[in-house]
Amino acid sequence: MRQPSGGNRITYQDGGLMVPDRPIIPFIEGDGIGPDIWQATRRVVDAAVAAAYQGMRSLAWFEVLAGEKAFRETGQWLPDATLEALREYRVGIKGPLTTPVGGGIRSLNVTIRQELDLYACVRPVRYIAGVPSPMRAPEKVDMVIFRENTEDVYSGIEWPAGSPEAGKLTAFLRETLGARIGEQAGIGIKPITRFGSERLIRRAIRYALEHGRKSVTLMHKGNIMKYTEGAFRDYGYELAAREFPAQVVSEERLYRDLNGQVPEGRIVLKDRIADITFQQVLLRPSEFDVIATTNLNGDYLSDALAAQVGGIGMAPGSNISDEVAVFEATHGTAPKYAGLDMVNPSSLILSAVMLLEHIGWREAAARVDQSLRDTIAARVVTYDLARQTAGATLVKTSEFASAMIERMAH
Numbered sequence: 001m002r003q004p005s006g007g008n009r010i011t012y013q014d015g016g017l018m019v020p021d022r023p024i025i026p027f028i029e030g031d032g033i034g035p036d037i038w039q040a041t042r043r044v045v046d047a048a049v050a051a052a053y054q055g056m057r058s059l060a061w062f063e064v065l066a067g068e069k070a071f072r073e074t075g076q077w078l079p080d081a082t083l084e085a086l087r088e089y090r091v092g093i094k095g096p097l098t099t100p101v102g103g104g105i106r107s108l109n110v111t112i113r114q115e116l117d118l119y120a121c122v123r124p125v126r127y128i129a130g131v132p133s134p135m136r137a138p139e140k141v142d143m144v145i146f147r148e149n150t151e152d153v154y155s156g157i158e159w160p161a162g163s164p165e166a167g168k169l170t171a172f173l174r175e176t177l178g179a180r181i182g183e184q185a186g187i188g189i190k191p192i193t194r195f196g197s198e199r200l201i202r203r204a205i206r207y208a209l210e211h212g213r214k215s216v217t218l219m220h221k222g223n224i225m226k227y228t229e230g231a232f233r234d235y236g237y238e239l240a241a242r243e244f245p246a247q248v249v250s251e252e253r254l255y256r257d258l259n260g261q262v263p264e265g266r267i268v269l270k271d272r273i274a275d276i277t278f279q280q281v282l283l284r285p286s287e288f289d290v291i292a293t294t295n296l297n298g299d300y301l302s303d304a305l306a307a308q309v310g311g312i313g314m315a316p317g318s319n320i321s322d323e324v325a326v327f328e329a330t331h332g333t334a335p336k337y338a339g340l341d342m343v344n345p346s347s348l349i350l351s352a353v354m355l356l357e358h359i360g361w362r363e364a365a366a367r368v369d370q371s372l373r374d375t376i377a378a379r380v381v382t383y384d385l386a387r388q389t390a391g392a393t394l395v396k397t398s399e400f401a402s403a404m405i406e407r408m409a410h
Helices: 034-053 068-074 080-089 108-115 164-175 194-210 229-243 251-257 274-283 295-308 346-358 362-377 397-408
Strands: 011-013 016-018 024-028 060-063 091-094 120-126 142-148 215-220 248-250 267-273 290-293 316-320 325-329
Touching (some): 024 034, 024 080, 034 362, 080 091, 091 346, 108 325, 120 194, 120 346, 142 194, 194 267, 194 290, 215 274, 229 248, 229 267, 248 251, 251 267, 267 274, 274 295, 325 346, 346 362, 362 397
Parallel strands (some): 024 060, 091 325, 142 290, 215 290
Antiparallel strands (some): 011 016, 120 142, 120 316, 316 325
């Protein structure tokens, strides 16, 4: 992995990114369909940057390895050099990665998040006109999910049934704490900390304030898991009262003291039980704006919401810490379509829009976003959308990118 010539590192100073005119951006091509969608995305982004800044800015792409390509070339699924490059250059993008088959090897996606402490998975879910949707009014869906990334049952603290470790822990829980656990149980631990909860909720609140959003909803299952999910909810209200007293009003106070009228410049902080949330985002999606939630809840919710606007093929995503961000396609590797130049690259393209916004290149981001919308509105689409769209023009992955680039020039 050789650093590109002519580029410069993004640095972090005084709580923000310092972005040069030619930043070095590490990318992981991805497995399966990864190369197809990455090549399309790279062409689109480079064209948008060139059009927006007339040669005054450009991106210095730097390939780093993970997944099957890394294993073939280095014998490692996730080389240390890749993690170090993402730390050093602070902003990266990746295609989908295969989870290696075999005991003891965790998801590469989860490993990247945990090794880099990318504590916030941020998933905007928004309808694009022309995309087939199962909803009668998908245009009402416009939400941003903030999913805690490092705690909960994704922490990897678990032991299989019949293992010595599970036996020891089961015995301790039964004999010392009086827990009722069956013999030969697999055991998993669900840690939720104040620190982990607060930094995620703080980022969600700041996002809502900076982007003119109206509310932040804490999604939890605290009616059952009172000391983990319930604590997440409590930590959120306590954080808002302590750090954002002049900017956030709780839903309880809103109706108790303010007659339901939100003061100018404030956002509403509310909470909903997880199972009710799944019903309400279907029946009353316009009542939700920013949602902050725990790891497993966020995994379920973000994919369910993506289905409301046409599927995860249209859903972007990012994993962010205070200093490092990795943007990614939210779908899988789809190996049977690898190399066929036929899949929809929109998830990775929209993730690249998030990357451009993250580094402050909003003009280029807007060009990509509008071009994608215009192309789909013209019914120029890949096979997944073409088979559901009357009068569609079916194009390949590379042709979809070309259609987007052509629209940027007009």
